[in-house]
Amino acid sequence: MKKLVLLLVVLFLGFYLMTRPDSLADLSQDALANGWDMLTSLFEAVIDFVDALVS
Helix, strand or coil, rough: HHHHHHHHHHHHHHHHHHHCHHEEEEEEHHHHHHHHHHHHHHHHHHHHHHHHHHH
């Protein structure tokens, strides 16, 4: 079952890459930017939490 899902995802990405490469590039760039923002917010929250514990 997992292999089938993985195969379908790979086929979909391959089809998407061939038909609309600019859209796939924009999608991946947005995903990376959102992931970076989320990671930054997580680290800021951890720093604030530890600072609140120490002080």
